[in-house]
Amino acid sequence: GAGVSQSPSNKVTEKGKDVELRCDPISGHTALYWYRQSLGQGLEFLIYFQGNSAPDKSGLPSDRFSAERTGGSVSTLTIQRTQQEDSAVYLCASSPGARDNQPQHFGDGTRLSIL
Amino acid sequence: SQELEQSPQSLIVQEGKNLTINCTSSKTLYGLYWYKQKYGEGLIFLMMLQKGGEEKSHEKITAKLDEKKQQSSLHITASQPSHAGIYLCGAPDFSGGYNKLIFGAGTRLAVHP
Incomplete structure (x- = not known):
């Protein structure tokens, strides 16, 4: 597809379970970003990838959160031992590069609900 | 750290009316993006501004970045x-x-017919 694709669109899981969220960026975009959008917190940065490397993981809330990117394309955000406060919409964005002032294009997000 | 403050938080207007939304930064902006989001969807890129005094329009939406x-x-x-x-x-x-x-x-923003 032409845009950023995220899956699943919705995920409901029990507290304590692990979840994996997937992001397929726009073809050719080397920069990939994960953001989280929750009530009361707005939209906050989680992690940035340039190629397969993650130079900045400073936004990850805890060590239960991890992410990887393979082949300079698809990225997976994993949350282990989920907690109720992890409930949020997780958004992925990509851009052609990271150093140029270029707009980031967002996917539709994954709405995560922890019961 | 840099912070962006938007006003108003919410706006209800009647169809056909004009409206303005503001975004104020605590530090000098090196670029400013406007996005639109509908419930359950991602962010749709509207416009990017980079230069002081810059103004861009798309259909009926105009965005400006002040000189400072x-x-x-x-x-x-x-x-x-x-x-x-x-x-x-x-x-x-x-x-x-x-x-x-x-x-x-x-x-x-809510727009009532």
């Missing part, structure tokens, strides 16, 4: 129900040497 590059406004002319949604301003935080975005809290 600390405030931007988004103006919608003759609003329509299709303009309803959440408008977010975002700015690049180059502190890490790359284009990480910080966002305002958003302005929720």
Whole structure:
């Protein structure tokens, strides 16, 4: 597809379970970003990838959160031992590069609900 | 750290009315993005502003960046129900040497027929 694709669109899981969220960026975009959008917190940065490397993981809330990117394309955000406060919409964005002032294009997000 | 403040938080207008949304930064902006979000969907890129005094228009939406590059406004002319949604301003935080975005809290717009 032409845009950023995220899956699943919705995920409901029990507290304590692990979840994996997937992001397929726009073809050719080397920069990939994960953001989280929750009530009361707005939209906050989680992690940035340039190629397969993650130079900045400073936004990850805890060590239960991890992410990887393979082949300079698809990225997976994993949350282990989920907690109720992890409930949020997780958004992925990509851009052609990271150093140029270029707009980031967002996917539709994954709405995560922890019961 | 840089912060973006949007006003108003929410806005209800009648179809056909004009409206303005503001975004104020605590620091000089090196770029300002406007996005629109509908419930259950991602962010749709509207416009990017970089230069002080810059103004861009797309259909009935006009965005401006002030000369001091600390405030931007988004103006919608003759609003329509299709303009309803959440408008977010975002700015690049180059502190890490790359284009990480910080966002305002958003302005929720409702347009009544």
